[in-house]
Structure formats: structure tokens, C-alpha cells
Amino acid sequence: EVQVVESGGGLAQRGGSLRLSCTASGFTFSNYAMSWVRLAPGKGLEWVSTITNSGGSTYYTDSVKGRFTISRDNSKNTLYLQVTTLRPEDTAIYYCAKVPAPYCGDDCYLGHWGQGALVTVSS
């Protein structure tokens, strides 16, 4: 069974940092791209970032470029999101999701999602 489990959320101050982790099981992690998506209070889903299966290419939404870094360790079946220079508007549940392909070509939808990690940024 495909499973992805996020961890590392918590409370941070404006300008602070956190590292989110996503541990995967039930599939060959190194064969698939992975993404982060967030859900802010009272808002809709927002795509944050995607990384190809090898980690060779990364993509970000404009509002997090230069502040967030996506990475992966295929030997540990783990995806990361380093979030820095946090703003109150980054407060959200952050979901890790599996892309059903090694990179975003014709199949960049999100087939399996974790339960999310809550990040709260105080001002």
C-alpha cells in the first residue's frame, strides 16, 4: 500500500525556519516525482513545489522562490521541504504527494497524499 507520512511541522516566528519531512513506503520512491501542496486556513489548495525522481530538477510557486527548498534522499525514501524566512501567510497544512511519473510530463497530477503537517507562523 502506498503511504506518505509528513512530519516536522510546528510553530515558528516570522522570519524563522522549519524542515518538513515526508517518508514514503509501498512504492519505489526513486522512480517518482514528488510534490508539496498547502492548504491555508479559509483558502483553497495551493501547489508549492515539485522535484523530479532523481532530484535533478525542482520547481516552485513564485511566492516561495528563494525561501523554500525541496530536496529528496532516495536512499532514505524521504522528501524534504526546507522553509525559511517564514511569513504569516505561510501558515498552512503542508501535504506531500506522489506524482505518478518520474517527472512532470503528461502525468503531473497527485495520486497519493499524506495527512499533512501543520505549519503555524506567528507575527
Place this chain on the structure above:
Amino acid sequence: AVRMTQSPSSLSASTGDRVTITCRASQSISSYLAWYQQKPGKAPKLLIHAASTLQSGVPSRFSGSGSGTDFTLTISCLQSEDFATYYCQQYQSYPLTFGGGTKVEI
């Protein structure tokens, strides 16, 4: 960026109703469209990809149609477990973008 506009933003319905949700893209996305269901406190769940391909395990009362800029999600006979928020997402190009969501409530 491709902007995705969903309508309505919310709707009231009853068990057994036929429900249709619309998603419009600001430019052509071919059939690179997915639909998700999210219940409060739960992870989103993939329902449909490639505009009309039902994800394995999703009940057949869900269906999707459309291509280019106009898409619809239809629930043919609403069940109690279908009360949730539904999102469309385009994956034709980066940045990946979602519609604003449609809350289906009683």
C-alpha cells in the same frame, strides 16, 4: 500562470441529486486536468485525471468531461459520503494551479 476558475464556490444538495461542478481554464490545457475530493481534516483524494479517467477505486457515479478550457465534474447520484470540497487542478504547465474549490453541502 494558468488560472483555474471553479463554479459554483458552494452548493446545497440532497442525497440522490445530480450535481455538476464546472472548472474553466484561462487558456487551453488540452485534457491535463484532475479532480480531487477533500473532506474536513482529511487529505485530498484523487478522483479523476486526464479530464475523464476515473481513478481506480472511485465510484462510477463520479464522471468528468471536457477539454481545452471547459471541464465538468458530475456526481450522478449524490451519496452522504460525497459531501466535501472538490478541486480541479491543471497540469499542462508550471506552476501547477488549482481551482478555488466547490463545497458541496446539505
